[in-house]
Amino acid sequence: MHFINKSLHLLAGSLLLLTGLLTSSCKKDDPVVTTNTITDIVNKNNDFTLLRAALVKANLTETFKTGSFTVFAPNDAAFKASGIADVAAVNALPTATLTNILQYHVLGTRVLASAIPTAVNTPQQTLLTTNGTVYVSKIGSTVSVNGKKVITPDVAADNGIIHVIDGVLIPPTGDVVATVLADPGSYSLLAAAVTRAGAGVVTALQSTTAATLFAPTNDAFIASGFSATAIAAATPAQLTRILSYHVVPGRVFSTQLTDGLTSATLLGATPTLKFGVTATSVTVLGAGNGTTTANVTSANNLATNAVIHKIDRVLLPGN
Numbered sequence: 001m002h003f004i005n006k007s008l009h010l011l012a013g014s015l016l017l018l019t020g021l022l023t024s025s026c027k028k029d030d031p032v033v034t035t036n037t038i039t040d041i042v043n044k045n046n047d048f049t050l051l052r053a054a055l056v057k058a059n060l061t062e063t064f065k066t067g068s069f070t071v072f073a074p075n076d077a078a079f080k081a082s083g084i085a086d087v088a089a090v091n092a093l094p095t096a097t098l099t100n101i102l103q104y105h106v107l108g109t110r111v112l113a114s115a116i117p118t119a120v121n122t123p124q125q126t127l128l129t130t131n132g133t134v135y136v137s138k139i140g141s142t143v144s145v146n147g148k149k150v151i152t153p154d155v156a157a158d159n160g161i162i163h164v165i166d167g168v169l170i171p172p173t174g175d176v177v178a179t180v181l182a183d184p185g186s187y188s189l190l191a192a193a194v195t196r197a198g199a200g201v202v203t204a205l206q207s208t209t210a211a212t213l214f215a216p217t218n219d220a221f222i223a224s225g226f227s228a229t230a231i232a233a234a235t236p237a238q239l240t241r242i243l244s245y246h247v248v249p250g251r252v253f254s255t256q257l258t259d260g261l262t263s264a265t266l267l268g269a270t271p272t273l274k275f276g277v278t279a280t281s282v283t284v285l286g287a288g289n290g291t292t293t294a295n296v297t298s299a300n301n302l303a304t305n306a307v308i309h310k311i312d313r314v315l316l317p318g319n
Helices: 002-029 038-044 045-059 076-081 087-092 095-102 178-179 184-197 198-205 218-223 228-233 235-244
Strands: 070-076 122-126 135-140 142-145 148-157 160-165 211-216 247-249 261-264 268-277 282-285 295-301 308-313
Touching: 038 045, 038 148, 038 160, 045 070, 045 087, 045 095, 045 235, 070 087, 070 148, 087 218, 142 160, 178 184, 178 198, 178 211, 178 295, 184 211, 184 218, 184 228, 184 235, 198 211, 198 235, 211 295, 228 235, 247 261
Parallel strands: 070 160, 211 308
Antiparallel strands: 122 135, 135 142, 142 148, 148 160, 211 247, 261 268, 268 282, 282 295, 295 308
16 A cells, blocks of 8 residues: 555656646747737837827827827927927826827828828828828828928838827817917917907908918017007008918918928918028018018917918018
């Protein structure tokens, strides 16, 4: 009996040893599954530290591990250029605001750069359901979205495509009048001029027909002699003529402007605006401004019905 018990113990030990060896062998031979999802790429790329922080803050990291998407991905330099300088600035944004911004960068299908039509302002619906349309352009080999250039196209992920862009896309929250009224620190004198000009200008700026506004700041109005007192003293007809000269029909992003280009305005075919474009700047010259140009100090700000370019001088149509 002692011999039998000893044999059973030896047999049991051998079985345990064999089971351990088989288990160890299986673990060693199982392939390690590596993924290359959109989230993985953002997590691994040191140029996406702020985008990574934004995805974490908005609880969207799991979302971009599956599905099929096209992401217009701002790199760190793009975030910093927009005024979001570090992770603390990302985390200071309300979660709902950040979620809207991130959704505004994403299409719900996979779109290679080669599949983007050669055209200006092709509308594309993003994951943002309210005011979520972006405008994608391809001019030659250059692709842009809302005037932000694609600097690295077609980064392939398991669940989509990433196009790296040089700016952050901010979704519009209202029409051009609402956008101007929401920023009195920049545009209180422009708002006063629009109000003084009357219903005709307000109606034109609130039209559903797309337009582009070159919007003078408060400092621009003051530098041109248009203080609040001067605006109140001007006739509505005078202000209507000046303000209409700041509006170009259609959405015109900075990437669509070329050096020496002239454009009609709401005043008609003449007088025109003339643009100066370099690699780092855009200027606008009015017919009544002599040789003194207005500088575009903040380009491609989107309202629901217009593109707004902030400028540092009032454009004068002349006689």
